[in-house]
Amino acid sequence: MPSFYDYSKQFAWDGIEKQIRQARQADVEKALSADHPTMADFAALVSPAAEPFLEQMAQRAHGLTEQRFGRVISLFAPLYLSNVCTNRCVYCGFNAGNIVDRLTLSPEEAAQEAHYLYQEGFRHILLVAGEAPKIVTPSYLADVIKRLRPEFSSISIELFPMETLAYKALVDAGVDGLVIFQETYNEKLYAKVHPAGYKSNFKWRLETPDRGGAAGMRRIGLGALLGLSDWRVEGFFLALHAQYLLRHYWRSQVTISFPRLQPATGGFHAPYPVSDAHMVQLLAALRMFLPDAGMILSTREKPEFRDALIPLGITIMSAGSKTDPGGYTRESGAEAQFEIADHRSPEVVADIIRQKGFEAVWKDWDAAFLQ
Ligand code: SF4
Structure with a gap:
């Protein structure tokens, strides 16, 4: 079976960019009326020609989300285990070239942080760490997961790419979700922004979701x-990637996150800033193309914008997040990965969700269902 890397080779970045720029009003109208939009329809939906249709797209996204997910927003929290990293991603505060305070939580400390989140109400946790395979080892991870398992019905990981067998071991230990952002689907740009470290291998990273799917991760x-x-264009490749995974690993649910670049140590600024309106267009287009995909919004975004996106297709939100290891239970002094824009407590976020007529769900409902 070809991996997504092989499959995606038939779609040239420049050709897709041209296709999107050349989309006309008639293409958008056709896409809007399609029950099952194609990739060509998706290209029209993210095109400049679709911008006057944003209201209509938002309504479609709202209707589809309500039909597939009901009025429910699941809450989760990230738990940063370590900010030690051997990579040099130019946009990240954990970049190995930055002189910052580094910290790796011991398994006991990780369990204390997790217990704090448990007391806040969370039952779905996302373990995050930089790429430091000699520090965040398989036995370290197994120890952390074993300690967290009794309190959390869902444990996801956002760590460095691993082999299928390593993922299988994590699934067996109780991990049910793998999060792995490609960062950019443009191979040339990828090389520029990932100049050194294991992460500079574009193909290895792009094939990571394949390995997670093969290992039986329930959510990718x-x-x-x-x-x-x-x-x-990034949106086009994201949609293509999600479609490919759903066809090949049909037991897994696909989720999509919308990490918009925020200031971080190192002074990197987004070369192609994305406006709020364009975020909404991307979210609505993805919802129309992938009606069953979970859509995740983090605390990188400002409170007002997060609140406004709740009815438009978002199904999962983080709340009360800290992006420095140890940051929930003490002033660790360790470097944070990026600046948080929504500092509200989880309970306040849950209240806002309820005020908007949605249910805030702390426990991952389908993990409970499967059990
Ligand atoms: S984005 Fe991830 S891999 Fe890159 S420097 Fe930051 S923590 Fe390391």
Whole structure:
């Protein structure tokens, strides 16, 4: 079976960019009336020609989300285990070239942080770490997961890419979700922004969701770092990637995150800033193309914008997040990965969700269902 890397070779970045730019009003109208939009329809939906149809797209996205998910927003929290990293991603505060305070939580400390989140109400946790395979080892991860398992019905990971067998071991230990952002689907740009370290291998990273699917991860999370390049083309490849995974690993649910570049140590600024209106266009287009995909919004975004997106297709949100290891239970002094824009407590976020007529769900409902 060809991996997504092989499959995606038939779609040239420049050709897709041209196709999107050349879309006309008639293409958008056709896409809007399609029950099952094609990739060509998706290209029309993210095109400049679709911008006057944003209201209509938002309504479609709202209707589809309500039909497939009901009025429910699941809440989760990231738990940063380590900010040690051997990579040099130019946009990240954990970049190995940055002189910052580094910290790796011991398994006991990780369990204390997790217990704090448990007391806040969370039952779905996302373990995050930089790429430091000699520090965040398989036995370290197994120890952390074993300690967290009794309190959390869903444990996801956002770590460095691994082999299928390593993912299988994590699934057996109780991990049910893999989050791995490609950052950019543009191979040339990828090389520029990932100049050194294991992460500079574009193919290895692009094939990671394949390995997660083969290992039996129940949820596979994708994302492109919005602001690195043309969001319309990144959106096209994200949709293509999600469609490919759903066809090949049909037991897994696909989720999509919308990480918009935020200031971080190192002074990197987004070369292609993405406006709020364009974020909404991308979200609505993805919802129309992938009606069953979970859509995730983090605390990188401002409170008002997060609240406004709740009815438009978002199904999962983080709340009360800290992006420095140890940050929930103490002033760790360790470097944070990026600036948080929504500092509201989880309970306040849950209240806002309820005020908007949605249910805030702390426990991953389908993990409970499967059990
Ligand atoms: S984005 Fe991830 S891999 Fe890159 S420097 Fe930051 S923590 Fe390391």
